[in-house]
Amino acid sequence: MDRDLQATSGNAFMTPEHVRGDEPGSGRGAGGWAGRLRPAMRWESGLALVVVAIAIFGSAVSPQFLTANNFFNLGLNTGEVAIMALPMALIIISGEIDLSVESTLGMSSALLGVLWADHWPMLAIFVVVLVVGALAGALNGLLITRVGLPSLAVTIGTLALYRGIALILLGPRTVSNFPATYTNVGLTAIPHTDLPYSAGIFIVLAVIFGVVLHATPFGRSIYAMGDNAEAALFAGLRVKRAKTTLFIVSGMASALAGVLFTFRLNTAVQNNGVGLSLDVVAIVLLAGVSIFGGKGSIIGVVLAVLAFAGLQNALLLTNFNQEATGVVTGALLLVSVFVPNIAMLVRSIRRAATRAARRMPPEPALSMPRKDT
Amino acid sequence: MTATLAPPREPGSPAPASSRRLAERVFRVREFGIIAVLVVFVAVTAAIQPRFLSSTNIQFILVDATIFALLALGETIVVITRNVDLSVGSVLGLSAFLTARLASSTHGLPLVLVFLAGLGIGLLCGIANGLMVTLGRVPSLVVTLATLYIIRGADVLIVGGSQVVPSSYYPSFLTMSKATVGGIPDLAIVVAVVIAGGAYWLRTYRSGRELYAIGSNPDAARLAGIPMGRRVFTAFALSGAIAGVAGVLWASRYGTVDSTAGTGYELQVIAAVVVGGVAIFGGSGSVVGAAIGALLLQTINSALYVLGVSPNWDQAIAGFLLIVAIVLDRIISLRLTASLRRRSARRGS
Numbered sequence: 001m002d003r004d005l006q007a008t009s010g011n012a013f014m015t016p017e018h019v020r021g022d023e024p025g026s027g028r029g030a031g032g033w034a035g036r037l038r039p040a041m042r043w044e045s046g047l048a049l050v051v052v053a054i055a056i057f058g059s060a061v062s063p064q065f066l067t068a069n070n071f072f073n074l075g076l077n078t079g080e081v082a083i084m085a086l087p088m089a090l091i092i093i094s095g096e097i098d099l100s101v102e103s104t105l106g107m108s109s110a111l112l113g114v115l116w117a118d119h120w121p122m123l124a125i126f127v128v129v130l131v132v133g134a135l136a137g138a139l140n141g142l143l144i145t146r147v148g149l150p151s152l153a154v155t156i157g158t159l160a161l162y163r164g165i166a167l168i169l170l171g172p173r174t175v176s177n178f179p180a181t182y183t184n185v186g187l188t189a190i191p192h193t194d195l196p197y198s199a200g201i202f203i204v205l206a207v208i209f210g211v212v213l214h215a216t217p218f219g220r221s222i223y224a225m226g227d228n229a230e231a232a233l234f235a236g237l238r239v240k241r242a243k244t245t246l247f248i249v250s251g252m253a254s255a256l257a258g259v260l261f262t263f264r265l266n267t268a269v270q271n272n273g274v275g276l277s278l279d280v281v282a283i284v285l286l287a288g289v290s291i292f293g294g295k296g297s298i299i300g301v302v303l304a305v306l307a308f309a310g311l312q313n314a315l316l317l318t319n320f321n322q323e324a325t326g327v328v329t330g331a332l333l334l335v336s337v338f339v340p341n342i343a344m345l346v347r348s349i350r351r352a353a354t355r356a357a358r359r360m361p362p363e364p365a366l367s368m369p370r371k372d373t
Numbered sequence: 374m375t376a377t378l379a380p381p382r383e384p385g386s387p388a389p390a391s392s393r394r395l396a397e398r399v400f401r402v403r404e405f406g407i408i409a410v411l412v413v414f415v416a417v418t419a420a421i422q423p424r425f426l427s428s429t430n431i432q433f434i435l436v437d438a439t440i441f442a443l444l445a446l447g448e449t450i451v452v453i454t455r456n457v458d459l460s461v462g463s464v465l466g467l468s469a470f471l472t473a474r475l476a477s478s479t480h481g482l483p484l485v486l487v488f489l490a491g492l493g494i495g496l497l498c499g500i501a502n503g504l505m506v507t508l509g510r511v512p513s514l515v516v517t518l519a520t521l522y523i524i525r526g527a528d529v530l531i532v533g534g535s536q537v538v539p540s541s542y543y544p545s546f547l548t549m550s551k552a553t554v555g556g557i558p559d560l561a562i563v564v565a566v567v568i569a570g571g572a573y574w575l576r577t578y579r580s581g582r583e584l585y586a587i588g589s590n591p592d593a594a595r596l597a598g599i600p601m602g603r604r605v606f607t608a609f610a611l612s613g614a615i616a617g618v619a620g621v622l623w624a625s626r627y628g629t630v631d632s633t634a635g636t637g638y639e640l641q642v643i644a645a646v647v648v649g650g651v652a653i654f655g656g657s658g659s660v661v662g663a664a665i666g667a668l669l670l671q672t673i674n675s676a677l678y679v680l681g682v683s684p685n686w687d688q689a690i691a692g693f694l695l696i697v698a699i700v701l702d703r704i705i706s707l708r709l710t711a712s713l714r715r716r717s718a719r720r721g722s
Contacts, residue, residue, distance in 0.1 A: 097514075149699055152457070152514070153653040156640055157695040164689025171685050270685075274637075278518060291512050323632070324529040330522030337511045345510075 043288035043340070047303040054307055058314035065317060068194040076186065076264065078309035079198025080105070080257035081276055085283045086202075086209045087250035089301045092284055093213075094243055095226040095293030096144060096151035101254040101280055103162035104136045105273040108258030110166035113175030113268025122182065129255050136162055137251020141244035159277065167270045175268040186264030198260045202305070205253070210298035218242065226293025282329055283308050286336040308332075404662050406701075407649060411669050418676040425679045428556050435561040436550055436626055438671035442664040443564050443619045444642045445649065446571050447612035449663040452646055453575070454608050455588040455655025456513035460502060461616040462638035463524035468494045468620025470532050473630040477541035484545060491621035492614050498524055499613015503606035513609075521639065525632075532632035539628030550625040560622065571660045584608060588655025644691060645670050648698040652706070670694075 058065035084101045091098050108129045115125045136158070143154045185197040193200075213219035225232035225239045233239050262268045287304035289296030311332065315325050419426045444461050451458045468491045476487050498520065505516045539547060552559045575581035583604050587594045595601055624630050643653075649666025651658025673694070674687055 143696065143700070147700060147703060149703055150653050153647055153699045154696065156643055156647075157692050157699065159640060159692070160644065160688050160695060161692030164686070164692050167685045167688055171683070278522065281518065282522075285515060291515055321529060321533070324526040326522035327526030327530065330519040330526065333515065333519040333522070334505070334511075337515050338505075338509055341510055 044297065044300045044303060046339075047286070047288065047300060047307060051303055051306045051310060054310040054314060058310055058317065061314060062317035065314060070313065070317075072189055072194050072196055074309045074313040075199030076196040077312065078305060079196060079202055080261045080264075080273075081279050081283065082202045082305040082309075083198065083205060083257045083260070084250070084254055084276070084280045085287075085301055085305060086205055086298070087246060087253045088280050089284045089287060089289050089296055089298065090209065090213060090222055091151075091243075091246050091250055092281075092289050092291065093226045093293055093296045094222045094246055095229060096243060096246075097155065097281070097291075098137075098140060098151065098247060098250050099155040099277045099281070100136070100140060100158040100162055101250060101257075102273045102276040103159045103166065104133055104251050104254035105258040105261060105276065106166040106270065107136065107162040107169070108133050108255035109262040109268050109272040110170040110270055112259055112262050113173075114169050116178060116268075117173075117175050122179075126259065129259060130252055133251040133253075133255025133258070134248050135251070136255075137248040138244065140251070141247030144247070145240035145243050163270075163274075166272075170268065170270045172270075176266050178263060178266055182263045183266045185260060186266070198264070201256070201260070206298055206302055213298055222246070223294055226290075226295070228294075279308070279329065282333045285333055288336070288340075291337075404650065404659065404665065407662060407665050407669060411665065411672060414669070414672060414676060418680060422679050425676060430675065430679065432553060432556070432558055434668075434671055434675045436558050437675075438668040439558070439561045439564045440619050440622050440626065441638075441642060441645055441667035441671060442568060443615055443622070444638065445645045445663040445667045446568050446660050447615035448642045448646050449649075449651050449658060449660045450571070450575070450584065450608045451513070451612045452643075452651050452653060453584045453588045453655055453658060454605050455591065456506065456605060456608065457517065457643070457653075458502065458513065458609060458612045459517040459639045459643075460498065460520040460524055461612065461619075461642055462635040463521050463528065464495050464498045464613055464616035465620040465623055465635035465638060466632070467498070467524050467528045467531075468617040469624040469630050469634040470528060470537065470620075470632065472621045473537040473542070473624035476543065476546045476624070477537050480543045484549065487546065488618060488621050491617040493617065495617015495620065496610060496614040498617070499610040500606075502613060503609030506609060507602040507606045525636070529632045536629060536631035537624070542628070546625055547628060550622060565664075568660055568664050575660060580604065580607070585656055589657070641670065641691075642667075644695045647695060647702070650698075650702060652702065653699070666698075 055066070064070050084105070088098060088101065111129050111132055112125055115128060116122070120128075140151070140155055140158055143149050144151045189195055190197060190200045195203075211219075213222065221232065221237045221242055224235065224237060225242065229239055258273065261272055265272075283304045284296075284301065285291060286307065287296060287300035289300065308329070311328060312325055315328060316322065320328075415425070424430065444465065448458055448461060471494055472487050472491045475482065475490055502513070502517055502520055505511055505520075506513045509516070550558070550560055554562060575584065583594070583599045586597065586599055587601055587604055591601065620635070623634060627634075645667035646658070646663045647653055647666070648669060649658065649663035651663050651666075670691060673690065677687055677690065678684065
């Protein structure tokens with residue numbers, strides 16, 4: 001009877017069908033630190049192999065790929081997306097999503113342009129832009145946690161709203177007379193290195209996010225609420241406050257990315273960053289973060305950024321149609337979600353086979369009580 | 374629409390009459406609310422600027438809204454099952470270009486075949502989405518996000534820098550979106566009939582009702598023996614096919630087609646669906662509501678233009694309305710739960 005019960009619960013929770021449903025990960029046992037990290041590490045080591053493969057592919061198609069100059073370009077083109085991917089990873093691990101990041105980027109870019117055209121001092125502009133980014137994130141967070149709306153719908157709404165505000169602020173104007181001290185972030189490397197400034201910022205932030213996510217109670221609570229929000233609430237975690245914080249952080253990171261984006265291109269236009277949200281989500285999912293929450297790591301995000309940047313850069317060097325790189329990004333995204341599912345499918349088939357071998361009922365009757373029990 | 378229909382033929386749905394009446398009332402209130410907003414909006418705009426109600430302007434609004442309403446029909450079918458189809462804009466773009474090229478290169482071709490080609494292209498995309506969601510067991514958000522990229526990328530690779538220009542079509546391809554009957558575009562009439570058909574299917578047929586069951590509680594739906602995979606697959610295939618047909622209409626409406634046709638439409642379509650009262654987490658909403666949502670958004674765009682509001686404000690207002698719509702939806706559903714709870718408490722005592 002005991003074994004039968006176990007089989008029942010195992011079957012009810014572990015079927016892939018269920019994982020596709022709305023209560024993610026409830027079946028992944030309380031593995032704790034080591035237990036959770038082990039499957040994650042497996043995903044990340046696979047990802048590391050992909051990065052190496054892309055490096056080999058890149059250097060094979062172009063002798064320029066493994067040059068310092070190219071690394072600089074590679075880091076430059078991915079820096080902003082990578083910075084936004086860090087808070088996005090935390091948000092998706094917590095079981096939510098933020099599709100508005102590209103518009104927050106655009107809004108802060110427009111704000112930067114407007115205030116600069118109004119002759120504000122640059123330092124004051126930075127403060128205002130970061131505060132507005134935080135407010136944009138706070139609005140998302142409050143609508144999601146306090147009003148109880150689905151984050152997908154809310155951030156699709158603010159995706160339009162924040163882009164709309166950028167349009168109102170800037171209209172069809174283009175602001176591009178930023179001082180060289182700042183636009184140099186798109187031209188020069190950090191002294192004594194080949195790293196562009198945005199990549200340097202990403203590395204520092206990645207360390208901070210990594211420590212917070214993996215080594216603080218707050219970080220651990222993010223996994224807990226992504227795994228099972230209700231259980232996290234009953235365990236006394238302040239789920240609403242934590243999620244609101246994450247959205248505020250995401251807004252600020254997007255604002256920072258907006259500043260870097262504007263200086264790199266030396267232009268503030270209303271459509272800066274259109275379409276980047278999808279790139280950010282693609283990177284985070286490629287990193288092995290589960291779309292249902294509760295699973296993922298910052299090491300994975302860093303590796304996924306490398307894979308994404310390397311692949312786009314290699315395609316650029318092979319003169320692949322620049323606007324069609326979406327084909328490759330999309331395919332990469334699909335592969336990254338199919339691989340674990342195929343592994344799970346194989347595992348569940350194997351489990352079913354062993355169960356059959358033990359003459360256990362493969363599909364315990366859930367809808368009707370059996371007569372013999 | 375609730376009054377004219379016979380009670381839905383639902384085998385095995387023992388819903389008590391009282392709760393059905395309550396649900397019907399809320400259903401009616403939801404659509405009534407959005408129609409009221411639409412009427413007020415039209416009245417105010419027409420009072421300020423009578424040109425808004427000129428027949429040319431109405432025709433423009435209706436034709437543009439028709440394309441969105443059609444996409445909203447497909448999207449609603451998917452959203453009801455607690456899924457989402459983000460690839461509709463890319464499917465529309467691909468179908469628009471390929472059918473436009475077909476219509477401009479082979480002049481003797483009957484229009485029906487052009488539409489069938491668009492339908493086929495969309496159907497293939499929808500089948501791919503549906504297979505990956507149901508067989509691959511990957512969440513639809515991820516699958517359709519990926520196919521949004523992939524289909525648009527394929528479109529770019531096929532189109533390159535080229536475009537199809539209006540002068541290259543045979544005339545009937547362009548005039549079909551301009552033809553009117555009694556001041557109403559033919560297109561709007563046809564699409565209204567299609568949407569009515571969709572609404573009837575979702576309300577009355579078993580396969581339609583089961584989509585609501587799946588979206589409202591997937592686990593319960595599975596235990597009830599509903600073929601979830603097949604139903605969800607059908608929803609995606611339909612959404613793709615509809616987006617393909619919408620692509621043909623898009624090409625006919627705008628004439629010039631390049632690789633950017635329909636970019637960003639997915640979010641506008643979802644906005645229309647949500648504004649129209651379809652719950653983003655599935656299980657409730659109607660295609661008529663979604664179609665009116667599309668009409669409302671299009672009317673607002675046009676009204677802002679006619680009133681001389683800078684087009685810079687369009688998107689912010691659309692985003693704001695979307696958020697207001699989902700907040701209202703949330704409040705309505707909270708009230709409904711509260712009233713149901715009161716009702717059952719009364720009955721219990």
